[in-house]
Amino acid sequence: MIIKKLQNIKKYFLDLLFPISCIGCGKADVWLCEKCLNNIPVNQKFFFPQAGDFFNSFSNSKTSSCELDGILIASSYENILLNKSIKIFKYNFAFDLSRPLGKILINFLRQFDLSEKDDFLIVPIPLHKKRFSWRGFNQSELLAEEIGTFFKIKTAAGILKRIKNTKPQTKLKRKERQKNVKNIFSISFSLPQETLYKKIILIDDVTTTGSTLREAAKILKKAGFKNVWGLVLAKG
Ligand SMILES: [Zn+2]
Numbered sequence: 001m002i003i004k005k006l007q008n009i010k011k012y013f014l015d016l017l018f019p020i021s022c023i024g025c026g027k028a029d030v031w032l033c034e035k036c037l038n039n040i041p042v043n044q045k046f047f048f049p050q051a052g053d054f055f056n057s058f059s060n061s062k063t064s065s066c067e068l069d070g071i072l073i074a075s076s077y078e079n080i081l082l083n084k085s086i087k088i089f090k091y092n093f094a095f096d097l098s099r100p101l102g103k104i105l106i107n108f109l110r111q112f113d114l115s116e117k118d119d120f121l122i123v124p125i126p127l128h129k130k131r132f133s134w135r136g137f138n139q140s141e142l143l144a145e146e147i148g149t150f151f152k153i154k155t156a157a158g159i160l161k162r163i164k165n166t167k168p169q170t171k172l173k174r175k176e177r178q179k180n181v182k183n184i185f186s187i188s189f190s191l192p193q194e195t196l197y198k199k200i201i202l203i204d205d206v207t208t209t210g211s212t213l214r215e216a217a218k219i220l221k222k223a224g225f226k227n228v229w230g231l232v233l234a235k236g
Helices: 002-017 034-038 054-059 080-091 095-109 129-135 139-151 174-180 193-197 211-222
Strands: 070-073 120-124 160-162 185-187 199-203 227-232
Touching: 034 095, 080 095, 095 139, 095 227, 120 139, 139 199, 160 211, 174 211, 185 211, 199 211, 211 227
Parallel strands: 070 227, 120 199, 199 227
Antiparallel strands: 160 185
């Protein structure tokens, strides 16, 4: 309660010092107003790579491989407003942007049948603790919480742990990216058997080559999960 009050006071002064305005149109007091948010396009059932299908892969989980089943891409990095918003979200400590950005993921997921809520488990890509303390929040975890709350699907942020602090992927070439993320995750606790039958939706803000999501899927599949999909806002 006291912490919440202190956070509100801190927010009050921060807003006073650095007044926020819509990244798109400049409207006061919001990071992304409703109108600008609605101008960011949401993809129609878009996956990468094209192999596999979200529904089929989810229905015949017994035939799944040891790889990531696919990546769902909600929108496009070519949209300047989205591109800018993601960068401000991550690098300007604008954690409030998790709400509108989460909405983009929600609107994308609404095209799919997620009515069997117990079949799914949302897992955010974790940050290394060093980067977490620098940023103060994990952007993927905040997005995961938005989705989990909306669809009433369980979010399990504790399953994956990032054990290596790696260089940012954006500064590396494709081959180096794969090497950079090798063995960076561990499963942080022993999982109850029934969890393994759930379909995992891994959440990250963006993907470039998919290396990080693939590495996370590899360890989850090794642990016994049959179905692992990635979901991102955009492919950079
Ligand atoms: Zn606006």
